[in-house]
Amino acid sequence: MRLARFASLLVASAIALVTPVLASQTTMPAQANELSPQMLSARAALEKYQDPFTAIREGYFSTVGCVSFTTASTMNGMPYPAGAMGVHFINMKNVGPTLDPTRPQVLLYAPTPDGKLKLAGAEWFMPYQKGMKPPTLFGHKFYGPMMGHWPVMPKELVHYDLHVWLWMPNPNGVFSPTNANLHCPSTGYNFANTTPDMAMPH
Numbered sequence: 001m002r003l004a005r006f007a008s009l010l011v012a013s014a015i016a017l018v019t020p021v022l023a024s025q026t027t028m029p030a031q032a033n034e035l036s037p038q039m040l041s042a043r044a045a046l047e048k049y050q051d052p053f054t055a056i057r058e059g060y061f062s063t064v065g066c067v068s069f070t071t072a073s074t075m076n077g078m079p080y081p082a083g084a085m086g087v088h089f090i091n092m093k094n095v096g097p098t099l100d101p102t103r104p105q106v107l108l109y110a111p112t113p114d115g116k117l118k119l120a121g122a123e124w125f126m127p128y129q130k131g132m133k134p135p136t137l138f139g140h141k142f143y144g145p146m147m148g149h150w151p152v153m154p155k156e157l158v159h160y161d162l163h164v165w166l167w168m169p170n171p172n173g174v175f176s177p178t179n180a181n182l183h184c185p186s187t188g189y190n191f192a193n194t195t196p197d198m199a200m201p202h
Contacts, residue, residue, distance in 0.1 A: 034174050035166065038101060039138050042122075043166040045102040050119045052089065055107055060089035063152045065191040066111055066184035078143055083170075083178030085163065086110045086120055088152050099124055099137050106161075110168060110182045120168035120182055125161035134160050140175045151191065 035043065049055045056062070068084035089107040094100070106123035126135050128145040135142050140162060148157035163177045170179040184190045 036138060039164065039166065039174075042101040042138075042164075046104070046107075046119075046122060046166070049089075049107050052109065052117050055089050055091075058091070059093050060091045060107055063088045063090060065152065065189040067149065067152060067191045067193070068182075068184040069178055069193050075143065075146060079176075081172045081176055081178050081180065083172055083176070083180040084110075084182040084184050085123075085178060086182050086184070087117060088123070090153070095125070095127065097126070099126065099135060101137065104164075108163065108165075111185055118167075120179065121163055121165040121170075123161055123163045125159045128158040128160060132160075137162055138164065138175075143177060
């Protein structure tokens, strides 16, 4: 009888210990519920870039600075919420007339308090040509056309782009250009902007 009671106490204790873990596991990947099978496949293919050195070895170059926008705005009628984009790693070899879900032109990293970089999202972009309509990827239309984000890229690089927050949950939405959960350091290499300089040149 005592043994049975002891066993039931162990089971009750185990359930009490496991329940918070299960709760956290069901809330943490809520972002994954917003990702389509194609997006999940792309995330799996890009998982290796959790290591920034792997990205560098495969042709991505760090722009060093962390980009943020402190004031919400709109660009060509599309919302541009306040938030950050993080540190951009750009691979110009991936820039071209076609889009590959497994080969983004930009990887987006979030700085961590211990000075490291954590992969937060990816950005696909395509240089603009006169009369060109916005491309689509993952069933979502690209933002733009817009000027290059100085000083991360030359202003003359007019383009369409799409940010996809495959790893970091974003209150602004999976496809928002900025992430309200991402914060750039207050000092150091921080490219803080009040509003995006996105006007299409004449």
